[in-house]
Amino acid sequence: MTELLHFEDLPVGRVFECGPYHVTKEEIFEFAREFDPQPHHLDEEAAKASMLKGLSASGWHICAMAMRMFADGVILKAANRGGVGAREARWMKPVRPGDTLRMEAEVVEVKASQSKPVGFVTFDCRIFNATEQVALVSMTPIISRRA
Amino acid sequence: MNYWEDVEIGTHRDIGTHTFTEDEIIAFGKKYDPQVFHIDPVAAKDSMFGGLIASGWHTAAMWMKLSIAERKSAAAAGNPLQRAGVSPGFVDMKWLKPVRPGMTLRYSAEVTGKTELRSRPDMGLIETRNQAHDEATGELVFQFTGKGFVQRRPR
Secondary structure (H helix, E strand, O other), X not given: OOOOEOHHHOOOOOEEEEEEEEOOHHHHHHHHHHHOOOHHHHOHHHHHOOOOOOOOOOHHHHHHHHXXXXXXXXXXXXXXXXXXXXXXXXXXXXXXXXXXXXXXXXXXXXXXXXXOOEEEEXXXXXXXXXXXXXXXXXXXXXXXXXX | OEOHHHOOOOOEEEEEXXXXXXXXXXXXXXXXXXXXXXXXXXXXXXXXXXXXXXXXXXXXXXXXHHHHHHHHHHHHOOOOOEOEOOOOEEEEEEEOOOOOOOOXXXXXXXXXXXXXXXXXXXXXXXXXXXXXXXXXXXXXXXXEEEEEEEEOOOO
């Protein structure tokens, strides 16, 4: 097993390629039925008449998929101590059934704790479909410093 | 139905409670956030949280679920609803306390801002401060500022 990433390994500007994540219609329905039962996530005919002009994934589902890509691509390889939050999420374009998503997670801010051997690392996670950026989710995990 | 013009800053809605179970915490974690403290109750005991906790995104998605359920029951009771559209996103989400199996969270939403949109004269933006408190202790556990498009009154 390779050594875990520590705070010192995550300077501003470092980028991790994450994904891919294949989005199925079944998964869009499944997430929406449980957490976001609105017609534009659940009903193909109603979705066509909506602001998003077709069936699309819930924004909360996009965040969950971003987390999965972030976990597999960064967090499970890091000396992670949990997350404090998400500074921002922007749902820019609809995520459709059949899309294959990929993500660039870029370190944009680092702050070492004054009292504990950890640091806060903020990543801007940019999510793309085949042609364009569809979302941004900015997350801040706590990462251990090297002993 | 209410329009953007009818939405008042300061309006507070209690949107309901949810008790998180171990099974649903693990199911969400396995699918979307497979860190050991979200998926393995035994290994989680040795983690910095000392036990299983819900993914922060699970806590967040539950706000959406309760918000929609509350809108539906308000509509069924004949109360006017906003003509809600979609959301462009949110800011300042904070996971302040771990959410453990058996914990009941009380969720709320308060209107904190209204913005006109030059690019979409038929829509306005509203901002809401959304929170969840631990029902047992009253402590603030979760918070974010949401944004939503709401239809404007036809002029």
